[in-house]
Amino acid sequence: MRRWFADFALVQGRWQSDVQIGVDRGVIVDVQTAAPRAGADHLGRYVLPGMPNLHSHAFQRAMAGRAECFEKPDDSFWTWREAMYREAATLDPDRLFVIARLLYADMLEAGYTRVCEFHYVHHRANGNHYAPMSAMSDALIAAAQEAGIGLTLLPTLYQRGGFRDEPLAPRQQRFAFALDDYLYLLDSLAARDEGFRLGAAIHSLRAVDAQIIATLCAHDELSNRPIHIHIAEQRRELEDCLVMHGRYPIDRLMDIAPVDRRFCLVHATHASSTELEAISRCGAVVGLCPTTEANLGDGLFEIGEFRRLGGRFGIGSDSHVGLDPREELRWLEYQARLASGRRNELASADKPDVATNLWSEAVLGGAQACGAGAGGIAVGADADFLELDPDDAAFAAMTDHNVLPAWIFATARRPLKTVIVAGRSVIKNGRHAQREVFEAAYCETLRNP
Numbered sequence: 001m002r003r004w005f006a007d008f009a010l011v012q013g014r015w016q017s018d019v020q021i022g023v024d025r026g027v028i029v030d031v032q033t034a035a036p037r038a039g040a041d042h043l044g045r046y047v048l049p050g051m052p053n054l055h056s057h058a059f060q061r062a063m064a065g066r067a068e069c070f071e072k073p074d075d076s077f078w079t080w081r082e083a084m085y086r087e088a089a090t091l092d093p094d095r096l097f098v099i100a101r102l103l104y105a106d107m108l109e110a111g112y113t114r115v116c117e118f119h120y121v122h123h124r125a126n127g128n129h130y131a132p133m134s135a136m137s138d139a140l141i142a143a144a145q146e147a148g149i150g151l152t153l154l155p156t157l158y159q160r161g162g163f164r165d166e167p168l169a170p171r172q173q174r175f176a177f178a179l180d181d182y183l184y185l186l187d188s189l190a191a192r193d194e195g196f197r198l199g200a201a202i203h204s205l206r207a208v209d210a211q212i213i214a215t216l217c218a219h220d221e222l223s224n225r226p227i228h229i230h231i232a233e234q235r236r237e238l239e240d241c242l243v244m245h246g247r248y249p250i251d252r253l254m255d256i257a258p259v260d261r262r263f264c265l266v267h268a269t270h271a272s273s274t275e276l277e278a279i280s281r282c283g284a285v286v287g288l289c290p291t292t293e294a295n296l297g298d299g300l301f302e303i304g305e306f307r308r309l310g311g312r313f314g315i316g317s318d319s320h321v322g323l324d325p326r327e328e329l330r331w332l333e334y335q336a337r338l339a340s341g342r343r344n345e346l347a348s349a350d351k352p353d354v355a356t357n358l359w360s361e362a363v364l365g366g367a368q369a370c371g372a373g374a375g376g377i378a379v380g381a382d383a384d385f386l387e388l389d390p391d392d393a394a395f396a397a398m399t400d401h402n403v404l405p406a407w408i409f410a411t412a413r414r415p416l417k418t419v420i421v422a423g424r425s426v427i428k429n430g431r432h433a434q435r436e437v438f439e440a441a442y443c444e445t446l447r448n449p
């Protein structure tokens with residue numbers, strides 16, 4: 001077991017001083033506050049738990065910034081989706097690997113220590129399987145391992161074009177899986193022990209039939225693994241679901257699936273008050289991706305109400321138009337301020353510090369969505385730590401207890417100093433050691449489609 005020491009660390013939602021942390025095989029096994037420094041390696045003056053990124057489509061990094069020009073008066077998620085399909089059509093395992101590897105290094109430099117990869121581009125462009133069938137999954141696993149980020153791989157089930165069982169369009173064929181083939185992939189990935197976590201994803205209610213969702217949720221291999229689903233993101237999806245089933249999507253999901261702590265409901269943008277209550281009661285996590293949701297014009301999630309209900313949430317960079325956990329968290333608070341006309345919305349008299357609340361809560365929700373045993377700097381959690389640079393000029397006028405708000409709400413002038421994943425240092429002095437190599441391969445690949 002290795003012992004680390006932090007002068008100040010964010011432990012259970014509070015800054016604590018003189019924190020000693022025991023780590024064994026990548027997992028925290030002991031946390032002491034007001035502890036002696038002797039016998040422990042110095043982790044830093046200001047230490048945070050690493051942030052899980054609970055929603056990523058790695059390949060979309062390559063198109064971020066390429067769908068920002070007017071096409072027609074009703075540009076929307078659906079017109080953006082056409083650009084995304086064009087990008088998906090270019091992928092093969094080698095290209096996906098190179099894109100994901102640099103993306104994951106970028107995430108680590110920004111303070112994301114784990115990523116849930118909601119992975120739906122499985123096959124060749126004509127729908128034929130690769131050999132092995134897991135070739136695209138293997139590319140993501142290899143990219144995460146080379147970059148050093150913790151991966152929760154979520155192979156995604158995608159079967160139809162809409163709520164009325166519409167067939168998939170030709171460009172969607174490479175997403176399609178028959179249930180038997182999908183479960184074979186899942187079971188074969190579960191049998192491997194290669195340093196990644198595994199869960200499942202259902203693309204959306206429109207893409208998978210209710211009976212199949214129920215069968216998937218009852219699959220033995222998923223009894224204790226995360227299950228993610230895109231839900232209630234788009235108004236058209238709400239209307240279609242209501243017409244077909246007489247229920248809005250989250251109510252519908254609750255009707256057909258045993259939604260519990262395994263679940264991450266990605267977006268849930270248009271959840272009603274009763275749906276928010278139901279989510280918080282069952283312990284599922286809501287996966288919020290504020291920069292992508294803003295970029296796509298999705299709408300505003302009622303984060304203030306959800307927090308008051310005790311709901312769990314985490315953050316994801318999704319389409320990667322943003323790649324900084326602080327930006328996602330600021331957007332959560334700012335969208336609540338813009339809607340209410342008040343400040344410091346995601347805080348209260350007993351928990352007054354917005355930055356501490358947001359970071360701590362998103363770490364816990366993110367860890368749950370990743371399938372981790374615990375979250376934050378706590379026994380049973382992954383030993384993922386960030387060291388802020390105490391010499392950053394942004395902290396010059398701050399007391400030790402104001403450092404986290406300064407880091408999140410006032411732009412830091414220096415990057416994170418050190419990033420540790422599962423007890424291993426992957427970012428030193430703000431840089432990934434392989435950045436130049438990953439960048440060169442990325443640029444060469446993208447310049448030569």
Ligand SMILES: [Zn+2]
Nearest residue numbers: 057118230318
């Ligand atoms: Zn998504």
